[in-house]
Amino acid sequence: MSLNVTFADFSVDPPRLSNAKARQHQCDVAGSHVALHAGGTVELDFEVTDPEEIPEATLTITALVSRLGSSLGYAPIDVLLQGEVLAEELTVPGGGELPHDNVFAVPGHLLKPGTNTLEIRVSAKARSVLWLYRITLDPVHEQGRSERARAAEAARESIFAYDTERRAAHCKSSSWEPAPRLVFHIDRGEHSLPAQLSWRGEDGAESAISFQSSMSDFYGCHRAGDGTTYEYRGRRTGGQNGPQSIEHSPRLHRFRTEEGWGGGWHPSHDLRLLVDDGGALVERVAWRDQKGNSGVAVLRSASTGVEVTDVEASDEFGAAGETADNLLDDSPMKWLAGYDTAWVDFTLARPTVITSYSLMSANDFPGRDPRNWTLHGSHDGRHWTPLDSRTGETFAGRYQTRKFSLGSNTAAYRHYRLDVTRNSGATEVQLAHVHFAGAPADQAFTGYYQRFDEGPIGYRGTALPAPVPAALPAPGLAADLEAAAESLAATARTLSALAAQLRDH
Numbered sequence: 001m002s003l004n005v006t007f008a009d010f011s012v013d014p015p016r017l018s019n020a021k022a023r024q025h026q027c028d029v030a031g032s033h034v035a036l037h038a039g040g041t042v043e044l045d046f047e048v049t050d051p052e053e054i055p056e057a058t059l060t061i062t063a064l065v066s067r068l069g070s071s072l073g074y075a076p077i078d079v080l081l082q083g084e085v086l087a088e089e090l091t092v093p094g095g096g097e098l099p100h101d102n103v104f105a106v107p108g109h110l111l112k113p114g115t116n117t118l119e120i121r122v123s124a125k126a127r128s129v130l131w132l133y134r135i136t137l138d139p140v141h142e143q144g145r146s147e148r149a150r151a152a153e154a155a156r157e158s159i160f161a162y163d164t165e166r167r168a169a170h171c172k173s174s175s176w177e178p179a180p181r182l183v184f185h186i187d188r189g190e191h192s193l194p195a196q197l198s199w200r201g202e203d204g205a206e207s208a209i210s211f212q213s214s215m216s217d218f219y220g221c222h223r224a225g226d227g228t229t230y231e232y233r234g235r236r237t238g239g240q241n242g243p244q245s246i247e248h249s250p251r252l253h254r255f256r257t258e259e260g261w262g263g264g265w266h267p268s269h270d271l272r273l274l275v276d277d278g279g280a281l282v283e284r285v286a287w288r289d290q291k292g293n294s295g296v297a298v299l300r301s302a303s304t305g306v307e308v309t310d311v312e313a314s315d316e317f318g319a320a321g322e323t324a325d326n327l328l329d330d331s332p333m334k335w336l337a338g339y340d341t342a343w344v345d346f347t348l349a350r351p352t353v354i355t356s357y358s359l360m361s362a363n364d365f366p367g368r369d370p371r372n373w374t375l376h377g378s379h380d381g382r383h384w385t386p387l388d389s390r391t392g393e394t395f396a397g398r399y400q401t402r403k404f405s406l407g408s409n410t411a412a413y414r415h416y417r418l419d420v421t422r423n424s425g426a427t428e429v430q431l432a433h434v435h436f437a438g439a440p441a442d443q444a445f446t447g448y449y450q451r452f453d454e455g456p457i458g459y460r461g462t463a464l465p466a467p468v469p470a471a472l473p474a475p476g477l478a479a480d481l482e483a484a485a486e487s488l489a490a491t492a493r494t495l496s497a498l499a500a501q502l503r504d505h
Contacts, residue, residue, distance in 0.1 A: 044119075044120075046118070057137055077089075078090070078119075083117075158185055162235060164180065168228070195211055197285075203225040209232060251282075254270065284299065316336065327434045334363060339429065354413070359431055360401045361432060374387075399432060444460070
């Protein structure tokens with residue numbers, strides 16, 4: 001090719017570049033884009049082998065102008081190639097939520113053999129900021145080639161993380177508020193970026209979102225388990241550079257799959273699936289990718305019970321039979337502690353990764369309900385690691401069960417402590433039941449899959465075993481290796497001295 005695939009994708013950090021080197025001046029890296037202030041520039045060097053084969057090229061600059069208070073903002077740009085002006089004082093659309101593609105014709109005579117330099121310069125008169133997302137450049141007869149290559153490369157980085165916000169729907173006075181980080185991963189081995197995603201959690205919460213083609217942003221809606229609806233949006237914080245590893249996350253599902261057609265079931269691509277929005281484990285996921293393929297997976301029971309062999313509390317009302325043991329059975333009896341703070345320790349039959357836990361309020365006195373607490377994990381029952389902290393929690397009624405997810409817990413502990421640091425105003429703390437749930441050993445799903453321009457077919461999967469973590473060195477092994485290394489070094493020094501003596505004689 002006379003002009004190689006050429007793109008600069010600033011929606012990830014560091015930027016993804018092909019046949020290009022980027023330089024920046026008076027710019028800030030903002031995670032999903034580069035922010036150019038007044039007088040700021042981005043220069044892109046790219047290589048051309050034989051410009052005579054290119055009568056014209058298509059340049060696409062994807063950008064957005066930030067708002068200026070209540071106005072749409074103002075940040076005009078100049079676009080230059082080898083110092084020749086392609087566009088001057090161009091006003092890029094601003095004020096919206098999503099970037100725009102600005103397309104330019106590049107005359108072939110401006111291209112030269114070797115290194116070419118494209119410059120995007122924000123006017124010194126700019127009153128707001130230009131957000132630059134990506135640049136692509138293609139021969140006119142191969143329009144879209146670089147964008148397709150960029151999308152294919154991005155699809156290989158299939159772990160996506162977003163900082164998110166929500167605001168109450170149908171409420172003019174509501175404002176955007178920070179929401180839990182969203183991390184998701186869907187991989188069927190087809191290297192296609194998702195276009196839409198929806199999911200439902202075990203607690204009844206549901207979300208549905210749609211992505212920018214660059215995956216830099218999403219917009220959608222969320223309904224909480226209590227039925228409250230929200231607008232929902234997110235900005236990407238990184239691809240696989242976000243979470244360092246999801247391999248041992250209890251939320252990552254690995255399936256051996258089959259497709260149903262022609263009256264039978266046939267092996268298909270393995271499926272890796274993870275959706276973590278900071279809430280409960282998912283029980284249903286649906287998606288459509290940018291190639292037009294779509295699928296749905298309804299998961300079998302996404303959590304399993306955990307066997308607790310012993311329970312111990314900081315205080316309990318033994319005279320009335322309101323002891324910590326009642327937290328483990330299905331009787332109407334409760335646990336009551338005579339103080340406004342209290343803790344309960346649970347010992348499991350074996351070390352277990354806890355993915356969620358449930359608390360049931362007791363029969364009376366809402367002021368005794370826990371309001372602030374932390375769940376800790378421990379290997380030995382003495383040294384504790386905080387796993388989940390809650391503040392300002394309430395129970396809507398008596399004998400109400402509320403479920404809480406531990407999205408980041410990947411360690412298997414044998415001991416768990418519920419430490420209630422504040423109740424709802426009374427002088428005692430009480431609960432009816434505590435239940436723990438762990439990751440399943442035999443996950444499966446059923447659903448459907450539909451390729452672009454084809455009819456839907458059956459789709460099902462059974463769990464693949466999780467990879468075994470690398471074994472930790474045995475205690476004292478490091479010291480033994482260091483001692484062995486020192487012994488070998490001493491031996492080497494002795495042999496070197498002996499060799500020197502032999503040469504002298």
